[in-house]
Amino acid sequence: MELLGSYWLRRALARLASLTVYEGQDTRTGMPVMVLVGAKGEPVEAEGSLKVLDRLEDALVLEWPLGAVPLSQYAGVADPDRLAHWVREIAKRLAALEAQGIRYAPRAELVLVKGRSVWLVGPGLEALTGEAASALLELARLLAGPRWEEFPLRDVLARLARGEVGLEALWAPPPEEAPAPEAAKEKEAEARRLPVEVEAAEASAPALPGPPREEPTPSRPRVIRIEEPEDPPFPVVEPRPSRGGRRAVGLVLFLLLLLGVAGAYMGLFRPQGGAARDYPMEFRTDPPTEKALVYVLEAPEGAGLEPGSLLLEAPGRVRFPVPGVYRLRIQVPGREPVDYLLEVPGPPLTIKVR
Structure with missing residues (x-):
């Protein structure tokens, strides 16, 4: 360094x-x-x-916001829905810059993200000036990788790069399509024509003599009665006082006490962090023959990792107990240690040894 x-x-x-x-x-x-x-x-x-x-x-x-990472770390592995949110946030910032007369071409290495927050690096610098639409399309294609075909904003980005729509098309809802005027006229003409045809059909039908119609007798309304019988269908047996009543009450109280003690014991010795779930992360070295010791300096609340403890010897795989930002110290034999902020979950981390 x-x-x-x-x-x-x-x-x-x-x-x-x-x-x-x-x-x-x-x-x-x-x-x-x-x-x-x-x-x-x-x-x-x-x-x-x-x-x-x-x-x-x-x-x-x-x-550098604490816990933020460059978008390039998600190249080829970004979730389509999460990537769609990032693209919309970048587009809103690009539109605000264009309103100030600033042209900025976003690059995956120069956009930081943390959760749903997005930061642009250096808008206004000469080296970062460029066409926003085409750069945003290339950025999204790089991050989506093999899942580009299922990316929800793929068609809008393509139209944006061709100049057919503006940046606001990425976050504005699509306009509702009004019905075609010809279809509306046909429906109106059909609505006017139907009553006339029905009346004409009724007028042209000859009246045929038939038997006199009898008026239907009104039927009584259906009523369902649910009544409680005065006498029970079974003989009533009065409970007799038993001498073992007090013993039964004492036994119930004793069982409740045992259940309370067991619940308190399980609550005290239950592992922290709620449901048992871990977050695997892979650590690689470049070249693969190199070894690196990874220590924990700071961990999120509830992780249960002691500061200064050895996490693993890379290359290898480790399971983190909770998500969040971990501050690690990477020690390669013969070189100065390097501190690194790792966001979990995330893509594999490669330790390059030069």
């Missing part, structure tokens, strides 16, 4: 012409940051964009 001022440059996220974007870390606070080296232009302070924390001689330092 390189050191730029007070910031570690952990890894390069994107290289665009003269701009290089790094995932960094503040050496003073340990908080994650994003470092843009060679940035030209002034980033826009807008809703859903990262805030500028520091300005160096040839770099900008942006905030």
Whole structure:
């Protein structure tokens, strides 16, 4: 890792012409940051964009929301419904930027997400200027991967890239189609014509003599009566006082006491976290022959993992008890340890050793 001022440059996220974007870390606070080296232009302070924390001689330092990850981590594995929400949120931010006269081309490496929240990196910089519609289409196709055909916004994005619709078509409900005027006229003419034809048919039918009609006698209404008999259908047996009544009451109270003790015992020694469910995550190394020790520094509430405990030796697979953001420390023999914020559940994590 390189050191730029007070910031570690952990890894390069994107290289665009003269701009290089790094995932960094503040050496003073340990908080994650994003470092843009060679940035030209002034980033826009807008809703859903990262805030500028520091300005160096040839770099900008942006905030990195705790627990957020680049969209590129979901390349090829994004859930279609979750991806549709992200695409709509990105489109809303792009429309707001276009209203300010700013052209921005989103890239998967430069869009951060956390749950349903979305942040754009560096709108307003020269290297990130581009056509929003085509870039958004390519971003969605990259993330959907093999499930692109079932992505619900696929057709709208294609029409957007061809210029047939605007960005608002991604989140606005489709307009209701009015009935065709010819069909409406036909229905109206049919409604007017039907009574006339029926009357004509009734008038043309000859009256045939027949037997006189008898008026039906009114029938009595059907009534269902449900009455309680005065005498019970079985003999009434009066309970006799028994000497064992007190013993039975005592036995019932004793059984209730045992059940209460058993319930309290199960409540005290029941494992935390509610229903037994885990979240498997795979850790890989590149090259696969390398080994890395992964320790837990911080875990979500209810995980039951002690800070500083060894999680696993990569490559390998581990099951996390609860979802959330875990702060890990990755130690490769002969190299400086690296802290990493891992969102669970998520795609497999590859540890590249150079």
